[in-house]
Amino acid sequence: MAKNHRFVFSEQHSIPASSDYSGNRKAPSPLLRFFFLSFFAVTFIILCSSTILHPFFYFPVTEAESQILNRASSSLCSFVINNSICCDRSAFRTDICFLHGDVRTHSLSNTIFFQSVVLRQETIRPYTRKWEKNIMAIVSELRLRAIAGPTVSCDIVHPFPAVVFSTGGYTGNVFHEFNDGIIPLYLTAHHHNRDVILLVLDHHNWWVSRYAEILSRISRFPPINFSNDSRTHCFPSATVGLHIHDDLTIDPTQTPLNNSIIGFRQFLDDAYAPRLRWLEVAEKPNLVLVLRNGSRSVENEGDLVAMATEMGFRVGILRPEKTTELASIYKVMNGSDVMIGVHGAAMTHFLFMRPGAVFVQIIPLGTEWAAETYYGAPARRMGLRYVAYKVRVEESSLWREYGREHPVVREPGKINARGWEETKRVYLDRQNVSLDLGRFRRTLEGVRRYLDGGRLRRPEEAEEETERRQK
Numbered sequence: 001m002a003k004n005h006r007f008v009f010s011e012q013h014s015i016p017a018s019s020d021y022s023g024n025r026k027a028p029s030p031l032l033r034f035f036f037l038s039f040f041a042v043t044f045i046i047l048c049s050s051t052i053l054h055p056f057f058y059f060p061v062t063e064a065e066s067q068i069l070n071r072a073s074s075s076l077c078s079f080v081i082n083n084s085i086c087c088d089r090s091a092f093r094t095d096i097c098f099l100h101g102d103v104r105t106h107s108l109s110n111t112i113f114f115q116s117v118v119l120r121q122e123t124i125r126p127y128t129r130k131w132e133k134n135i136m137a138i139v140s141e142l143r144l145r146a147i148a149g150p151t152v153s154c155d156i157v158h159p160f161p162a163v164v165f166s167t168g169g170y171t172g173n174v175f176h177e178f179n180d181g182i183i184p185l186y187l188t189a190h191h192h193n194r195d196v197i198l199l200v201l202d203h204h205n206w207w208v209s210r211y212a213e214i215l216s217r218i219s220r221f222p223p224i225n226f227s228n229d230s231r232t233h234c235f236p237s238a239t240v241g242l243h244i245h246d247d248l249t250i251d252p253t254q255t256p257l258n259n260s261i262i263g264f265r266q267f268l269d270d271a272y273a274p275r276l277r278w279l280e281v282a283e284k285p286n287l288v289l290v291l292r293n294g295s296r297s298v299e300n301e302g303d304l305v306a307m308a309t310e311m312g313f314r315v316g317i318l319r320p321e322k323t324t325e326l327a328s329i330y331k332v333m334n335g336s337d338v339m340i341g342v343h344g345a346a347m348t349h350f351l352f353m354r355p356g357a358v359f360v361q362i363i364p365l366g367t368e369w370a371a372e373t374y375y376g377a378p379a380r381r382m383g384l385r386y387v388a389y390k391v392r393v394e395e396s397s398l399w400r401e402y403g404r405e406h407p408v409v410r411e412p413g414k415i416n417a418r419g420w421e422e423t424k425r426v427y428l429d430r431q432n433v434s435l436d437l438g439r440f441r442r443t444l445e446g447v448r449r450y451l452d453g454g455r456l457r458r459p460e461e462a463e464e465e466t467e468r469r470q471k
């Protein structure tokens with residue numbers, strides 16, 4: 001149903017025709033202006049007098065905080081009084097209500113209760129296209145009810161304020177998503193520094209995931225589906241409805257922190273930077289081939305490089321020599337996602353890899369024990385993903401030299417039992433490998449799948465990490 005709405009409306013109203021805009025820009029008539037002024041004056045007097053009557057006048061802690069709070073509300077509601085509600089219905093595009101004190105949700109009755117000695121009820125559709133009757137009709141309406149005594153009991157007590165809004169209406173069309181939703185949300189909630197709970201009416205999962213990066217910059221808590229969360233959430237205050245200045249526009253003088261559209265642009269940059277950094281790293285995983293010149297060379301290294309490149313790896317080749325500066329090797333290995341090398345001392349460089357990276361050790365005939373003992377087990381202990389690629393007989397130069405039936409090929413265990421000298425002479429100093437590329441490709445495909453899985457996981461893990469640190 002919600003889905004149908006989305007498509008129907010996004011088709012009919014993609015980007016509003018220019019006639020839509022002219023309607024918004026009507027300047028208020030002089031009479032209206034006079035009315036507003038008188039209304040403001042009267043409200044001002046009422047608010048001042050209620051200060052005297054109310055024991056709960058809320059004094060923000062510092063002057064700066066007070067300025068932010070005052071600028072966060074609208075001019076009509078710039079006095080923040082505890083246990084009260086103020087609704088500003090003066091704007092052309094939006095209604096917005098501010099509740100302070102004991103605020104509790106009751107989704108079954110589409111109501112937000114708050115405690116006050118002044119009993120009253122307001123209704124509001126928290127969406128920023130107030131002048132479009134048809135679209136507002138399909139936006140959920142909320143009741144804001146003041147009650148004298150305690151209301152519903154709290155299931156979850158939040159120490160932070162709530163911002164309540166709808167992602168109904170034209171949501172589904174990117175212009176409207178930014179114009180009616182994201183920018184207004186930024187204007188209304190950004191100054192809370194992520195300490196704010198988003199309560200969403202007409203909630204869509206796709207909207208939450210599409211705007212995940214942005215939403216997590218507005219609030220460090222996942223948005224709540226107001227309509228089907230039957231628990232009662234309690235807040236010290238709530239803003240119901242969103243501020244909006246003009247089409248895709250921000251007027252700095254109306255924002256709590258003097259933000260402009262440039263500030264919003266920076267906000268987007270901050271929101272997407274972590275994700276992009278990861279995408280850049282992950283788009284082409286860095287693969288380092290650690291190669292040797294003399295013995296234990298990969299005879300078809302050129303084909304291997306071509307295949308890995310074709311599979312989407314950024315391939316680098318490292319031939320460590322005694323004179324190679326370690327720092328430069330560190331740089332390469334620390335920046336790599338995968339290291340591939342034939343068993344040998346150069347495998348020690350796995351120590352320079354980041355945990356979670358992949359180490360593929362190509363293990364020639366007769367070197368299994370040393371490969372596992374010196375490199376495989378230690379690499380796993382360091383948190384690397386270790387893959388042992390044991391060459392088949394046909395991939396070893398010893399097969400060409402001795403034939404399949406020779407003990408050197410058939411029974412390395414026996415040769416090795418003669419001692420290290422023999423192992424070194426037969427298997428280490430005189431053996432090259434020629435990879436079976438079909439087989440090695442399957443290993444690389446596994447590596448690639450592992451890295452892709454990690455790429456999907458990592459941004460969330462990073463986010464949780466930040467979360468933990470903040471708590």
Ligand SMILES: *[C@@H]1O[C@H](CO)[C@@H](O)[C@H](O)[C@H]1NC(C)=O
Pocket residue numbers: 056057058059082083100101102115
């Ligand atoms: C606002 O009122 C609630 C009770 O209704 C009280 O718990 C809270 O401390 C008050 N806050 C301030 C800042 O006075």
Ligand SMILES: *[C@@H]1O[C@H](CO)[C@@H](O)[C@H](O)[C@H]1NC(C)=O
Pocket residue numbers: 203204205225226227228229
């Ligand atoms: C939000 O709640 C409404 C009302 O129960 C429900 O229809 C809708 O499917 C929910 N949305 C999501 C994404 O869970």
Ligand SMILES: *[C@@H]1O[C@H](CO)[C@@H](O)[C@H](O)[C@H]1NC(C)=O
Pocket residue numbers: 225228229230231
């Ligand atoms: C809200 O609805 C979604 C799906 O529509 C469901 O998975 C979720 O459990 C519901 N939450 C509550 C608190 O009812």
Ligand SMILES: *[C@@H]1O[C@H](CO)[C@@H](O)[C@H](O)[C@H]1NC(C)=O
Pocket residue numbers: 252258
């Ligand atoms: C708001 O920002 C503008 C431009 O950065 C600056 O000129 C102005 O002084 C600022 N105003 C306030 C009240 O900070």
Ligand SMILES: *[C@@H]1O[C@H](CO)[C@@H](O)[C@H](O)[C@H]1NC(C)=O
Pocket residue numbers: 293319321
């Ligand atoms: C290894 O071979 C490369 C080119 O194939 C050459 O540049 C390098 O000098 C050689 N290193 C050693 C130690 O032979």
Ligand SMILES: *[C@@H]1O[C@H](CO)[C@@H](O)[C@H](O)[C@H]1NC(C)=O
Pocket residue numbers: 331334335354
């Ligand atoms: C190693 O890589 C990590 C992650 O990319 C980076 O944060 C760190 O600065 C790098 N270390 C050095 C010495 O470059």
Ligand SMILES: *[C@@H]1O[C@H](CO)[C@@H](O)[C@H](O)[C@H]1NC(C)=O
Pocket residue numbers: 292293294295296297397430431432
């Ligand atoms: C192994 O390859 C190297 C070239 O990288 C070559 O010099 C050497 O003779 C080869 N050894 C064997 C046993 O094939």
